[in-house]
Amino acid sequence: MPPVPVVDLARRAAALEPDLSAAIAEVLAAGVFLLGPQTAAFEAEFATFCGRRHAVAVATGTEALRLALVGMGIGTGDEVIVPAMTAVPTAAAVVAAGATPVFADVRRETAGLDPDAAAAAVTDRTRAVIPVHLYGRPAELPDLGLPVLEDAAQAHGALDPAAPSVAAAYSFYPTKNLGGIGDGGAVVTDDDDLAALLRELRNHARGADYDHPYITGNSRLSEIEAAALRVGLRRLAADNARRRAVAAAYRAAAPDLAWHPDHPRHVYHLCVARVSDRDAYRAGRPFDTAIHYERALTQQSGYAGFVRAACPEAEGWAAETVSFPCFPEITDDEIEAVCRGLL
Ligand SMILES: Cc1ncc(COP(=O)(O)O)c(C=O)c1O
Incomplete structure (x- = not known):
């Protein structure tokens, strides 16, 4: 027997192939490739899976974190506490939002953010804290009187829907528990206003009258990706x-x-x-x-x-x-x- 691999996406693709091919064919037949019915359906289904009111699909998990921070009003001059044991995108997203990541230590037992270390890292510029559910294990959410953004890139299905966080950011990088056939991400939240703002921010903040009240960029998820994620979500x-x-x-x-x-x-x-x-x-x-x-x-x-x-x-x-x-x-x-x- 060859060495057992850590992960094997070819097997996954083979198992999903009939459903993926059908899903892609549906997108091609519809002729809508961005921000269409597959994205809307995936958002509704993923929000239900997470037990939250809204899911806003975006281009990557890093963008989910960045846009959530921007949507929370965080930017230049602000500090955001992140655990020092995580994938670099947790901190990269803070920098991309214009803010400063402040590293706090993790618990020896769990590798999750240590609430005491997070408390010690608070300054008068701290505007949020990002606990990371590393390896898929729910981390403690520190109660610091600060908005909490959960980094759930590795934790689809692990979060407490009643947790007092503002939002959770997911990645659909192909190896993730819900992995796509390319890049993808989502912000999940109960906050109606934040969800509405994120839907603008992911698409150049283009209003119905073509006014752009914010300078943001393009962070759209493709319809093919959304259709593929719907296949994965069923399993x-x-x-x-x-x-x-x-x-x-x-x-x-x-x-x-x-x-x-x-x-x-x-x-x-x-x-x-x-x-x-x-x-x-x-x-x-x-x-x-x-x-x-x-x-x-x-x-x-x-x-x-x-x-x-x-x-x-x-x-x-x-x-x-x-x-x-x-x-x-x-x-x-x-x-x-x-x-x-x-x-
Ligand atoms: C903990 C964590 N945060 C954020 C990300 C960023 O996700 P993406 O690669 O989809 O941008 C990842 C995945 O790489 C991750 O593991």
Whole structure:
């Protein structure tokens, strides 16, 4: 058996091919390629899935974060707290909105934003905080009296619909739990005014009379992408259940590995453990592994100017984290092979 891959999008494409082809054919027949019926239907279906009033589809997850911040009135001179252990787009979106990202450390146990570290990072310029549901595990939302924007790029299906956040930003990058056949993103919110504003902002803020009250840009999702996401959304709950089962099998097979802790709503975008001697561990396994992420934000050269405080827990995670094969199409034989090779 070849090494079990960490993820295999070709299998996913093969499994979805008949439905995807039909969905694409429908778009071609309709002859509407942007901001049409597929986008509207996907937005309604994804909002329902998330238990929120609105989903506004945009071009990428990074744009979902940026536009949500802009829509929340955040820009030049403002600071936004982000966890130091995350994918760089969390911080890149803050910079793209014109604001300053302020890195706060994460909890050693969960890799989620540490509310105490976030509180310590607050200044009189702080305007929002972005907890990241890293690896698909719900992070705590710090109660700092500040607007919360959830980075849910890795957490489709993991969020609490009753959480007191302003909005959540999703990515539909192909490897995500709800992944497209290209780029995509969405902002999900209960705020009617924010949703209406985001629908303008994603499309050059063009009003009905062709006036443009804001300078923004193009962040539209294509109709083909929306149609493909509707296909994926129909399977998302089952896919998440399969991911949970994969992670449960690994834990049972190797209870002594330092697994990223379980959670009732964990959707296992990535199944991760901490391994102190990482290079030696990864060598010679009968399965592939990956690292998400090799560097904390405090260790990223391009972001060095934003570092204010040490974030040792984030850097500890970056030094030891290992991602194991976890995707809905993994076979039972492959799960067994990974289980046998874990220790
Ligand atoms: C935590 C996190 N935030 C934001 C993003 C940005 O999403 P995208 O790649 O769709 O712009 C990603 C995905 O790369 C991510 O993992």
